[in-house]
Amino acid sequence: xxxxxxxxxxxxxxxxxxxxxxxxxxxxxxxxxxxxxxxxxxxxxxxxxxxxxxxxxxxxxxxxxxxxxxxxxxxxxxxxxxxxxxxxxxxxxxxxxxxxxxxxxxxxxxxxxxxxxxxxxxxxxxxxxxxxxxxxxxxxxxxxxxxxxxxxxxxxxxxxxxxxxxxxxxxxxxxxxxxxxxxxxxxxxxxxxxxxxxxxxxxxxxxxxxxxxxxxxxxxxxxxxxxxxxxxxxxxxxxxxxxxxx
Numbered sequence: 001x002x003x004x005x006x007x008x009x010x011x012x013x014x015x016x017x018x019x020x021x022x023x024x025x026x027x028x029x030x031x032x033x034x035x036x037x038x039x040x041x042x043x044x045x046x047x048x049x050x051x052x053x054x055x056x057x058x059x060x061x062x063x064x065x066x067x068x069x070x071x072x073x074x075x076x077x078x079x080x081x082x083x084x085x086x087x088x089x090x091x092x093x094x095x096x097x098x099x100x101x102x103x104x105x106x107x108x109x110x111x112x113x114x115x116x117x118x119x120x121x122x123x124x125x126x127x128x129x130x131x132x133x134x135x136x137x138x139x140x141x142x143x144x145x146x147x148x149x150x151x152x153x154x155x156x157x158x159x160x161x162x163x164x165x166x167x168x169x170x171x172x173x174x175x176x177x178x179x180x181x182x183x184x185x186x187x188x189x190x191x192x193x194x195x196x197x198x199x200x201x202x203x204x205x206x207x208x209x210x211x212x213x214x215x216x217x218x219x220x221x222x223x224x225x226x227x228x229x230x231x232x233x234x235x236x237x238x239x240x241x242x243x244x245x246x
Contacts, residue, residue, distance in 0.1 A: 001046050002042075002043040002046040003043075005040070005042045006040070008035075008039040009035075009037075009038075009039035009040045009043065011036075012032045012036035012039060013036040015029075015032050015226065015227070016029050016030070016033045016036065018223065019032070019224060019227050022223055028227060029227060031230065031231075032227070073233060076233050076236055077233065079236075080229065080232055083195070083198035083199040083202065083215050084195040085217060086198050086202075086214065086215030086216060086217045087216060087217065088121065088190040088214045088216040089188070089190070090124075090125055091125050092189060092190045092214070093129065093189065094128065094129050094130070094131060094178075094182060094188070094190070095122070095128055095129075095191075095216060096130075096131045096133055096174065096191055097114055097115065097118045097131070097132045097133065097148055097192045097193075098114065098133060098134070098171060098191065098192065098197070098201055099111070099133050099134020099135070099144035099145065099148070099168065099174060100114065100134070101139075102137075102140045102142060102143075102144050103141070104141050107147055107148065110194060110221070111144070111147075111148070112151075113194055113218040113219050113220060113221075114192055114193055115148055115151050115152060116218065117192055117216055117217070117218035117219075118216075118218075119152060119155055119157065121192070121216055122157050123156075128161075128190075129161050129163060130163065131163045131165055131182070132144070132145045132149050132152070132162060132163070132164055133175075133177065133178050134148065134168060134174065135166055135168050135169050137169075143164075143166040144166075145164040145165055145166035146164065148164075149164050163181055165178050171204055171235075171239070171244075172208075172239065172244045174201075175191075175205045175208050179208055179209065185211055186211050187210075187212065188213075188214075189210050189213045189214075190213075190215070191213060191214070191215050192216040192218065193215075193216075193217075194217070194218050194219070194220040194228070195217045195218065195219060195220055196220055196228045196229055196232050197228075197232060198217050199215075199236070200235060200236050200245070201215065203245050203246060204239060207243075207244055207245055
């Protein structure tokens with residue numbers, strides 16, 4: 001068992017390094033370093049017999065908590081995966097493109113995937129309006145909404161079809177502020193975001209009051225997919241605790 005823990009620790013450290021070197025745009029990769037340290041600690045406890053010296057009740061409580069956490073993790077990840085291939089419906093009244101990092105050279109890879117999915121939808125559904133949603137972070141050259149607007153118009157989407165929401169800083173605000181711009185809850189809306197994020201985006205939109213909402217899934221970087229899936233688990237837990245889901 002200690003060998004398995006060591007192998008798990010090595011995987012965590014290696015994946016942490018890969019995500020860091022490729023530059024994911026956030027510091028969530030540090031979670032993998034923490035996970036690696038935890039596995040190393042557990043390996044040492046097993047190897048030197050420290051685990052067996054702990055009170056039996058403490059070991060049982062720890063194992064039960066880990067088992068419950070794993071069950072919850074699997075259930076949530078299943079919900080996330082269930083929305084991976086959402087393609088929305090034809091002729092929606094609005095699509096909302098959720099913001100992500102803007103870089104000096106243009107949209108980050110994550111945001112570009114979302115914008116490309118939005119572009120494809122808008123070219124196939126000429127009566128649909130688009131809300132690009134996202135404010136300006138401390139490390140961004142402009143608001144995410146402005147960068148998205150520029151990207152879509154430069155690709156040929158008519159400016160009058162794009163509405164900018166440039167105040168939000170997270171997914172919940174993306175949806176809430178976009179709803180204020182629309183002014184109604186009975187319109188049909190598509191939430192455009194990366195595959196791992198669709199489940200949360202759609203359910204936040206439903207919780208905010210949209211009556212007819214669906215997901216439009218964009219792809220994501222395969223190297224970051226595992227990191228994104230784990231990060232999304234914590235994002236869903238946070239939004240559930242804050243009352244933004246269901």
